[in-house]
Amino acid sequence: MSHLLSLAAGSVLDLAPGAVPGCAADAGYPLCGVRLADPAREVAAVAAALASTGVGLLDVEVVRLGPGPLTDADRVLAAAAAELGARFLLTVSHDPDEAGTVAKVAELAALLAGTPTRVALEPMLFTALRTREDAERVAGAVAGTVVLLDPLHLYRAGTPLGAPTDPALVGYAQLTDTAATLAPSDLAHEARHERVPPGLGVLPLATFLAALPTGIPLSVEVQSDHLARGLDPTARARRLHAAAAAVSGPS
Structure with missing residues (x-):
């Protein structure tokens, strides 16, 4: 079963949220995400916009959990x-107290x-849930909660991209790439400014995709x-769709 592709909010942050579904439809994505x-x-x-285009909403960004309630x-x-x-x-945690994160x-x-x-x-190295294992531990403690896997963050954390995944814990994944083999000094800057289209960088994306649960959606975040x-x-979304489809197969 092929993976449905979603236009991630991060790929078109210069659009208002209400314009993202139309952009996704024009570029051939059946799904999209928005950052509110x-x-x-x-x-x-x-x-x-969702109603008029028929595009489905994969995710809403982003809850950033901090210390406290x-x-x-x-x-x-x-x-x-x-x-x-x-x-x-989509949720990230900046609370160093894992029990506090679980409660929230x-x-x-x-x-x-x-x-x-x-x-x-x-999970991202520059947050409190640094690794896939951290995120899976929290998700496993709260029924119905899942983990979003981003191959760039896994790669920077030293997690093998082909490590087996649990379909009960992995809800969806992002599809992205990086041109830098060595980790930069500022990982957050790389993630927010320096990604490249899938398949045009150094990440072993075929290995990553082969390890994912069958048919989960892929959010194309570049x-x-x-x-x-x-x-x-729109031109950017179309280019990323073409790159993602070449790596993952048609959506």
Whole structure:
């Protein structure tokens, strides 16, 4: 079974959230993701665009869990994701207390109970959930929670991209690449500014894809200053779709 491709919010951050579904449709993606900065103002436009294009909503970004209790902003974003029918609420943790992270993830999961939306934890070396194992441990403690795997973050953490995955814990994956074999001094900058289209870098993506659960969606996330300078959002999305399809097969 082939993987459905989703246009990640990070690939077209210069678009308003309400414009992302139309861009995804024009570029051939059946799914998309959106990053909401002001859910109360943005949800209606996203909902209308999803309805008019028929594009499905894979994920809403991004809950950033900090130390202390869940915030009102976190709850509002969770409610927006559920209202829009997103499959996943992309969540990262900056809380060094793992028990505190588990408690907040459990609260998010309770808020989302009965909706189509599940919490998806993304591990990154520059967050408190640094590795895939960290994220899987938290996800395993909260029923229904899953992990989002990004091959760039796994590669930088030294996690083999072909390591077996648990279909019960891995909800979806990102598809991306990097031109740098050696880790840069600023991993966050690389992730947010220096990615390259899938298949044009050094990541063993065929190995990564072969280890994923069958048929899970792939979010094509290429945050690239170089591409953003040279291509408008639709042209960029089309180029990334072509690169992703060449690696993963047609969506």
